[in-house]
Amino acid sequence: MARPRSFDPDHVLHAAERQFRTSGYNGTSVDDISAATGLGRGSLYAAFDGKHGVLLQAMAGYFARLGQGPRKLLAGPDEGALDRLHAYLLRAVHGVPLAADVPPAPDRTAAACFAAKMALEIGASDPEVKRLANDCFSVVRTAVAECVRAAQRNGDIDPDADPDDLAYLLLTIIRGTDVVGAYGHSPDRLTSIAESAFALLPRPRHH
Amino acid sequence: MARPRSFDPDHVLHAAERQFRTSGYNGTSVDDISAATGLGRGSLYAAFDGKHGVLLQAMAGYFARLGQGPRKLLAGPDEGALDRLHAYLLRAVHGVPLAADVPPAPDRTAAACFAAKMALEIGASDPEVKRLANDCFSVVRTAVAECVRAAQRNGDIDPDADPDDLAYLLLTIIRGTDVVGAYGHSPDRLTSIAESAFALLPRPRHH
DNA sequence: ACCGTTATTGACAACCCAGTACAGAACCAT
DNA sequence: ATGGTTCTGTACTGGGTTGTCAATAACGGT
Numbered sequence: 417m418a419r420p421r422s423f424d425p426d427h428v429l430h431a432a433e434r435q436f437r438t439s440g441y442n443g444t445s446v447d448d449i450s451a452a453t454g455l456g457r458g459s460l461y462a463a464f465d466g467k468h469g470v471l472l473q474a475m476a477g478y479f480a481r482l483g484q485g486p487r488k489l490l491a492g493p494d495e496g497a498l499d500r501l502h503a504y505l506l507r508a509v510h511g512v513p514l515a516a517d518v519p520p521a522p523d524r525t526a527a528a529c530f531a532a533k534m535a536l537e538i539g540a541s542d543p544e545v546k547r548l549a550n551d552c553f554s555v556v557r558t559a560v561a562e563c564v565r566a567a568q569r570n571g572d573i574d575p576d577a578d579p580d581d582l583a584y585l586l587l588t589i590i591r592g593t594d595v596v597g598a599y600g601h602s603p604d605r606l607t608s609i610a611e612s613a614f615a616l617l618p619r620p621r622h623h
Numbered sequence: 624m625a626r627p628r629s630f631d632p633d634h635v636l637h638a639a640e641r642q643f644r645t646s647g648y649n650g651t652s653v654d655d656i657s658a659a660t661g662l663g664r665g666s667l668y669a670a671f672d673g674k675h676g677v678l679l680q681a682m683a684g685y686f687a688r689l690g691q692g693p694r695k696l697l698a699g700p701d702e703g704a705l706d707r708l709h710a711y712l713l714r715a716v717h718g719v720p721l722a723a724d725v726p727p728a729p730d731r732t733a734a735a736c737f738a739a740k741m742a743l744e745i746g747a748s749d750p751e752v753k754r755l756a757n758d759c760f761s762v763v764r765t766a767v768a769e770c771v772r773a774a775q776r777n778g779d780i781d782p783d784a785d786p787d788d789l790a791y792l793l794l795t796i797i798r799g800t801d802v803v804g805a806y807g808h809s810p811d812r813l814t815s816i817a818e819s820a821f822a823l824l825p826r827p828r829h830h
Numbered sequence: 831a832c833c834g835t836t837a838t839t840g841a842c843a844a845c846c847c848a849g850t851a852c853a854g855a856a857c858c859a860t
Numbered sequence: 861a862t863g864g865t866t867c868t869g870t871a872c873t874g875g876g877t878t879g880t881c882a883a884t885a886a887c888g889g890t
């Protein structure tokens with residue numbers, strides 16, 4: 417009974433996310449978002465409540481995508497848990513894809529965890545952003561910890577190791593590759609870091 | 624023969640660095656820097672060439688401080704290299720101090736690697752910042768790698784491990800703690816992560 | 831005590847930005 | 861076809877930002 421919106425909200429949020437990723441929050445103006453998405457000022461305010469609203473909704477979408485990745489890749493039977501962990505680690509250091517059907521990132525600079533980047537920039541003065549970033553960390557951390565436990569049950573990881581400690585460490589490494597990898601390091605180097613980390617996981621001492 | 628400047632450049636750059644750390648580059652105005660340092664606009668432009676100049680010089684100072692830390696803590700005889708690595712790791716995850724006589728940081732949020740934070744925010748469009756950040760990474764990485772080699776010579780680390788790979792991994796972990804630790808995680812948690820990482824270092828298999 | 835040189839201060843002008851308001855367009859149900 | 865409702869684009873405004881300029885103050889050599 418009324419005029420339908422002529423854009424796809426997800427597409428708009430993806431474009432905005434890309435913009436925020438490359439220019440930062442304070443570095444992108446509403447006009448930048450407008451240009452990147454094709455929407456006019458008015459539509460942006462009506463649909464997303466302005467710049468800050470766009471950011472929050474873009475981060476929420478990112479969170480949803482982020483949650484699916486680890487859960488799908490890491491969940492499963494105890495058997496093969498270590499392999500899943502390996503595969504996830506290699507994948508994670510190369511960034512979270514914008515969408516399921518989109519390759520992870522054009523350049524690694526823009527692939528760094530969106531939530532972490534926004535949190536580092538404005539999280540100190542923006543509790544909502546801070547909370548969203550923490551949620552992103554938590555979902556990865558719990559999924560990894562669960563997978564570590566599965567691998568322990570299967571005898572692939574030293575049962576004496578604390579799965580939560582390991583999960584924290586792995587999360588730290590993944591976030592670290594965002595920073596290290598964002599500038600001047602090749603994907604090969606990131607892969608190498610991930611492999612090194614995986615190789616150091618505590619294996620059970622067999623007999 | 625002319626009026627001397629009435630401020631200490633280092634003190635000004637430290638204050639500016641603190642401001643940049645808490646508010647980000649685009650989040651701090653020249654007036655903010657002016658208020659934080661006590662200098663007027665004109666003096667800032669005359670002495671540091673404006674906001675961007677202040678950032679570059681503050682980062683250069685940070686780089687100098689950063690370089691001293693690892694080198695002093697990590698360099699030394701082969702004997703005890705592993706202990707030095709351990710001590711450095713524990714120290715690094717709690718941030719780089721503003722000055723030699725100043726405690727590392729009031730809150731961990733502002734302690735995250737200054738260079739990494741600036742590089743993540745504006746490095747994509749600021750080659751000079753990007754280069755400075757890479758320099759910061761390099762100095763830590765090479766110092767760590769050298770210490771790993773020393774520990775290997777002393778038989779404390781598996782001689783088959785690639786010291787450069789390990790150094791990259793450790794650098795990644797340190798940078799990761801900046802991100803993870805910046806929001807919502809206690810210093811104890813960071814210490815725990817550092818200890819976990821240290822415990823996983825590949826020891827030589829003794830007979 | 832004076833004067834050249836340099837720092838400091840405060841104000842100013844041009845510009846950019848976020849958010850709002852209003853006018854027009856598109857759609858659908860009737 | 862028409863009308864009500866919602867979307868879309870643009871123009872406007874108040875506030876904040878940057879970089880500069882001229883006037884003033886402070887110092888040291890002479």
